[in-house]
Amino acid sequence: MNNGKITFGWDLCYTCNYRCPYCGVWEQKSGKDILLSPQEWRHIWHDLYKKYGSAHIFVSGGEPSTYPDFFELARMLSDEHTLEICTNLSWDTDKLIPEISNNVLRIAPTFHPAFAKFEEFFERAVRIKEYLPNFQIYYVAYPGQIEEMPERSRKFKKEGISLIPLPLRGNGFVLNSEAEKKIVEEVSPYKGEKLLYQLQRISPKGRLCRAGQHYAVIRTDGRVDRCSQYSDGSVGNILDKDFMLYKEPLHCIKDYCPIESQWILENE
Numbered sequence: 078m079n080n081g082k083i084t085f086g087w088d089l090c091y092t093c094n095y096r097c098p099y100c101g102v103w104e105q106k107s108g109k110d111i112l113l114s115p116q117e118w119r120h121i122w123h124d125l126y127k128k129y130g131s132a133h134i135f136v137s138g139g140e141p142s143t144y145p146d147f148f149e150l151a152r153m154l155s156d157e158h159t160l161e162i163c164t165n166l167s168w169d170t171d172k173l174i175p176e177i178s179n180n181v182l183r184i185a186p187t188f189h190p191a192f193a194k195f196e197e198f199f200e201r202a203v204r205i206k207e208y209l210p211n212f213q214i215y216y217v218a219y220p221g222q223i224e225e226m227p228e229r230s231r232k233f234k235k236e237g238i239s240l241i242p243l244p245l246r247g248n249g250f251v252l253n254s255e256a257e258k259k260i261v262e263e264v265s266p267y268k269g270e271k272l273l274y275q276l277q278r279i280s281p282k283g284r285l286c287r288a289g290q291h292y293a294v295i296r297t298d299g300r301v302d303r304c305s306q307y308s309d310g311s312v313g314n315i316l317d318k319d320f321m322l323y324k325e326p327l328h329c330i331k332d333y334c335p336i337e338s339q340w341i342l343e344n345e
């Protein structure tokens with residue numbers, strides 16, 4: 078869907094209507110302190126459109142649908158950009174579907190068993206199948222819910238949907254045991270380097286990577302990081318009128334690349 082466009086990850090808010098035991102994002106305090114309003118974001122994304130053309134925006138959080146006026150904001154942004162919403166799928170998707178076409182909008186749901194019933198999540202995901210990115214849904218490989226993962230994966234597969242296990246992470250490391258990693262390997266449709274990076278079997282350190290150049294992550298206050306693993310704002314601030322992405326790929330200094338390894342250059 079991104080067709081060679083610049084891709085931006087975007088932490089819109091850190092609020093969430095769930096309290097999953099493996100996620101500390103909802104403990105961050107953006108409930109009261111959303112720094113940028115929908116109008117400000119609209120201007121920012123319009124300026125980025127003028128600078129880089131239509132971008133692919135991967136909006137995440139927290140749960141983006143808990144941001145005030147989220148649906149109005151999503152409609153506005155989809156005039157100029159393509160939008161992918163990382164969500165727990167607890168909201169009414171009729172608010173955006175079918176009004177916005179699946180050429181422009183994708184919905185990337187993660188199942189959270191502590192707060193959602195599987196049957197309900199399953200039905201909702203199947204109903205919006207044409208809007209799922211690559212017909213995929215996500216599932217955190219948390220010890221308390223990993224046993225059910227293979228069966229749930231089979232059920233989705235019958236509907237032509239892939240369940241993507243997300244290894245459990247904390248403090249820059251993968252936290253799953255070897256036995257749990259094996260389940261992830263068996264269930265995951267990913268093979269090769271993508272899976273090896275996810276499970277921290279290989280390190281990105283020293284690799285040239287286009288994160289920061291063709292891709293970057295915008296935080297709630299406008300700071301921009303290379304990818305989700307960095308939090309130094311080294312790409313700049315989106316509120317700066319002279320904001321520019323890196324001009325070239327740079328070496329990675331991290332030990333773990335759990336999510337965005339597709340930006341690593343293959344033949345350096």
Ligand code: SF4
Nearest residue numbers: 281286304329334337
């Ligand atoms: S290799 Fe991975 S962790 Fe390193 S900059 Fe690229 S995307 Fe980020």
